[in-house]
Amino acid sequence: MHKGAQLSTRTTPQLVLFDCDGVLVDSERIAVEVEVDILAELGWHVTPAEVVERFLGISDADYLAQVKAQVGRALGPDFLAEIEPRYRAAFERGLTAVPGVEGLLETLEEAGIETAVASSGTRDKLRFTLGHTGLWERFEGRVFSATEVEKGKPAPDLFLHAARSLGVDAKRCVVVEDSPAGLAGALAAGMRAIAYAGGLVPLERLQLPGVAVVTDMCEVAEQLVGRRSGCAR
Template identity: 55%
Template sequence: MIKPIELVIFDCDGVLVDSEVIAARVQMRLGAELGWPLTLPEVVEHFIGRSGAANHAVVAERLGTATADRWRERFVKLHAEAVDAELEPVAGIREALAGIAALALPTCVASSGGHDKMRHTLGRTGLYDHFAGRIFSATEVERGKPAPDLFLHAARSMGADPAACVVVEDSLPGVQAARAAGMRALGYAGGLTPAERLAGPDTVVFDDMRKLPGLIDGHQG
C-alpha cells in the first residue's frame, strides 16, 4: 500500500534556482583554463548533482590535488559572481510552491551544496525565507548523493517516514539517492539532465514545474 505523503524534499540547484547552467559554464571555463577541456555532457556526467567534495575528488583524480584546490577556489569565486549577476528562480517554481502549500504538505530542501551557497542562491531569488529552518546540506552527512544519507537525514530531522517522502530532483545522482532512500522521486527534466537519464524505477519525469502540485497530489496513497 502506498503511504500518504508526509514530506516533499526539494533539491536546490536546478530545481528551485536556475543555477546549474551557471555552474556548468563555470566548470567548462575552469576546465579550459586548468587542463581538462570539458563538453557540456561531460560536465553533467561528472559534476552536476554532486557535492563540492565529490567534484574536488573528480578533479584531483584527473589533475592532482593542487590543481583541484585551485579549481575549487576559482569555482566558488566565479560562481558567486555569476549568481549575483544573473541567477533567477526555476521557471514556474513559485506557482509550484503555492500549489504544494495549498495541499498542506510540509517541505524542505536537501542539497549537495553547502549552507553558505544555498543562503546565497536562495536569498538572491527570494526563496530563502520559504524554507528557512528546513534546509539540509550534504556537508551534514558522511556520504553525498547518490548515497541516500542526505535524504534520510532530512526525513529524520523533519519527523517523516522515508517511504512517505517525495523527492524533487533534476540530476541522476539525486534520483539515485532518492531511490536508495526508499523514497518516490519526481525527476525535473527542464534543465541540463536529459529526461532519459532521470527515468527509472519509482521516478516520474516531468518538464514543467507548474505540473508539480498535480504530480505530488497524484502520489498520495
C-alpha cells in the same frame, strides 16, 4: 492492502524534499559555463555536456576528487574557496528561480504538505542562491546540506537526515531531483522520486524504474496533489 489503498497512500505525501540546483534555482546553466572555463585553465578541456554528465548533482568532495585525478596534480588547499567567487559573480548577474516553483510551493502549502531543501551545495551557497531568488524565507530552518552527512548523493544519507530532522517517515517523503545521482539517493532512502527534466540533464538519463519524469513544475503539482493549481497554465 488492495491496490486503491496503496495508491491513496502514494498520493498524500507529508514532506517534499527539493534538490536546489536545477530544481529550485536555475543555476546549472550558469555553473556549467563557469566550470568549462575553470577546467580549461587547469588544462582539462571538457564540453558543457561532459560537465553535466560528470558533475551534476555531486558533492564538492566528489567533484574535487575527480578534478585532482584528471588534472594529475594536487590542487591548492583553497581551490574551492578560490573558484567560489567566480560562480557567485555569474549567479549575481543571472540567477533566477526555476519557472513555476513559487506557484508549486503555494499549492503544496495550501494542501498542507511540508517542504524542505536537500542539496549537495554548502549551506553558504544555499543561503546565497535561495536568498538571491527570494526562496530562502520560504525554506528557512528546513534547508539541509550534504556537508551535514558523511556521504553525499547518490547515497541516501542526506534525504534520511532531512526526514529524520523533521520527524517524517521516509515512506511519506517525495524527492524532486534533476540528476541521476539525486534520484538514486532518493530511491535508496526508500522515498518516492520525481525527476524534473526541464533542465540540462537529458530526459532519458532520468528515466529510472519507479521514477515519474516531468518537464515542468505544474506537472509536479499534478503528481503530488492531483491538480495543476498555482500554475500559469
